[in-house]
Amino acid sequence: MGELQAPARDFWTALEPGEDKATRLKQVRRAHELFVQTGTLSPATGPTSVRSVVRDSWMRSAKGGVNPSGMTDDSSMSWNDFLEYRNGHPMAAAYPLVRSLMLDEVSDSGVVVALTDDVGRLLWVEGDHKARDQACDINFVEGALWAEQVAGTNAPGLALEVDHGVQIFGAEHFAVRVQDWNCVAAPVHDPVTGAVIGVIDVTGGERVATPFALSMVKSVVAAVEGELRIRSLTGELPRAAAPPSGPDLTVLDGDRYFWRPVGGGPSMRLSRRHAEILVLLGEYPGGLGTEQVATMLAEDGIDPVTVRAEISRLRRDVGADVVASRPYRLTMPIDSDIGQVRRMLRIGEIARAIEKFGRGGLLSASMAPGIAEVFEELKEDVRSAVLTSGNPEFLRAWTASVHGREDLSAWRRWGQSLPPGHRDEALVHGRLRLLDRRFGM
Template sequence: MSDAAAVASRIRQAYENFLSGITPPEDSVRSVVRESWARSLNRGVDPGEADPDKSSTPTMSESEFTEYRAAHPITAVRPLVQSLMVDAIADSGVVVALTDQVGRLLWVEGETGARDKASHINFVEGSVWSEEVVGTNAPGLALAVDRGVQVVGPEHFSGAVQEWSCAAAPVHDPLTGHVIGVIDVTGGREVAAPFALAAVRSVVAAVERELQSKAVDLADPSTFVETIEGARLTVLTDQGYRWQRAGASSRTLSRRHAEILVLLQAFPEGLNTEQLALKLAEDGIDPVTVRAEISRLRRDLGDDVVGSRPYRLTAELSSDVGDIRARVASGGELESVIDELGRGGLLVESAAPGIVEIFEELREDVRSRVIAEGNVGALRKWTSSIHGRDDLAAWRRLEHRLPVGHPDRAVAGGRIRLLDKRYGL
């Protein structure tokens, strides 16, 4: 058995074990593939078939697709891709595909026989080859992890595609960093060679340089994706974390997705993968995990919610956390702010370092204003809250602000003595 055949046999065994519920050994298959298998399985992708027609992405009529494809920014680089790659593989039996940012195949290029063969697995213009729809494949995985990847034979999640190999890399808007699509080469054993991915990466680099040199204006993804207007994030309740588009019903968010959105709203300039990883976990998390979470967030909320390089919000977003920060900064009344902080929600429940920092800064801003302004109502509210009940400086300020003989002044004095005794101050 040749080395290549032995590797394929090992991967196929790992794949079969995985589908049987047996965790394959770490050295049996690449981690990027194993993690993609897990995401595919969790999303309910059928390993028996690759059916891009099952995509939740809105379907288009032939005329709508033609119009959409013509207007899509990746179409502007098609002539360059043809000259750099398509012409060179004219008789090789492989196809070159250009996708949009959700994995929809906009162009499938190659000689007629190769395209006909690809059509047998539904690898045709207009079909959606995202990881969420057909499982592990190069175009979908490149979008999921935002980097060039190669998927060889049995590494595909769908058994129907395991006779194929593919290599793909994402194309980024040079002005905004948004992923606008993928360049992919798909074929047989010839695409399993290492040079295939290197060739795709070289073409992508040339394409991105061309886009930059011509200053192609791709800055606003609203030219080819439905944008979000008036989205609202609610995380300071005991009823879960909610996301709502204008005019649509709300959606429940996972804690991790709520954390990401709060962090990106707090850092409008954006966070790169490493920065976001460190703000989500004390020791950081794997960059691939960060990219996978962003991919799932885009899948759940829309592709126009979060941009790339760095990750940042690309949609109008208001939130209850943002409202509180704005009210505190603008000098608004504090009693309702203290009530809202007392509800807890994500700011109390999350252990993510970035969220903890946001909470600590917000709490300290509220406390500083309460003590500095000396408003009796706000001082009472603060000292009766979970955040201020042991705040000695606030109790002393409240005692000072209450008139001599007021019954609450005696209560404040008693609490001051208790805190002095308890903490030895």
């Protein structure tokens, strides 16, 4: 259960004949330095020295605004709330078995063992005392978030992203401060639904940088999933409770935009400008400076004083504890209907993604350059998922939506997918003739 997509070649398979680990990691470190400086991977270092699973993660980390030179503390729970959440989480049922299978083996080995939830929050971090103290320096502590979009490329965050076991070595980490560590992680799945409920991770030094480390973690995960399956049959497995309710942003449902505060409660209507700022801060969790916000909000930029005033009003409305300054950034992860569309695409719920994205809302109405960029990226993500699927129902839904009605390639793909004499054949051919005339094809 859980191998939803074939994993990219592992580190050891990727080595060229006669090449050793140290040589490859020097190349990876150089590729990382160039990537941070230029935003691209040099043909001389990127494609051959950096595994595709790592390269793709670096791209997502950079696009999401993760700072490669720093680490963000994104733990948004009080300690008491965290303990209540942890103790009621299904991974709590896995914890005793992980202790018995792993912790005695690593107590003096310079490594730590971590269990996370399904969003990358570290529920337990145990193991070698010295290693745990050193892990505190990179905020690898209970309660902290290590999702890829928060901490950049790392094994637990990447395992959640790709839903299979991964091993990450030193310089493959996106954040420089983490590059002294190696880590290996694999996801744990709910025995009933198959959904990912968390990750088991081992982080440390050279002991984690072996070909057998990933196999060891996968074996423990298999044992844990077996134990959870037994508990689910006997009714002893707790169902995942949502963590204390975080903030929620709605911007795709027409021309009204809403913010639901931390802990739930009534939603608050937002001005378009405040909705735009919250979307931008959500897209760049590493933070934005005043000038960056100004250029993302208007083609010719807006006065920095105006930016500061708008964000001051925004902090008054949504809470000063939600938006930090220097740089402007969200102090906690927020959910949004934009994020929901991305999650739908990731798990193959393409029809639902088309329906939610097709409502329009802020992304299609805003003239702000930064929002227009988010819109174009999300539109291309949805469109690519539709075209790649070749599913006639997805193609029908996309071409019926406001964003896909003039997508000539989609109409052609839909026509090609229909058997001769299908009831939709005349509709598709008629629309293709119309679009050909309209675009002079």
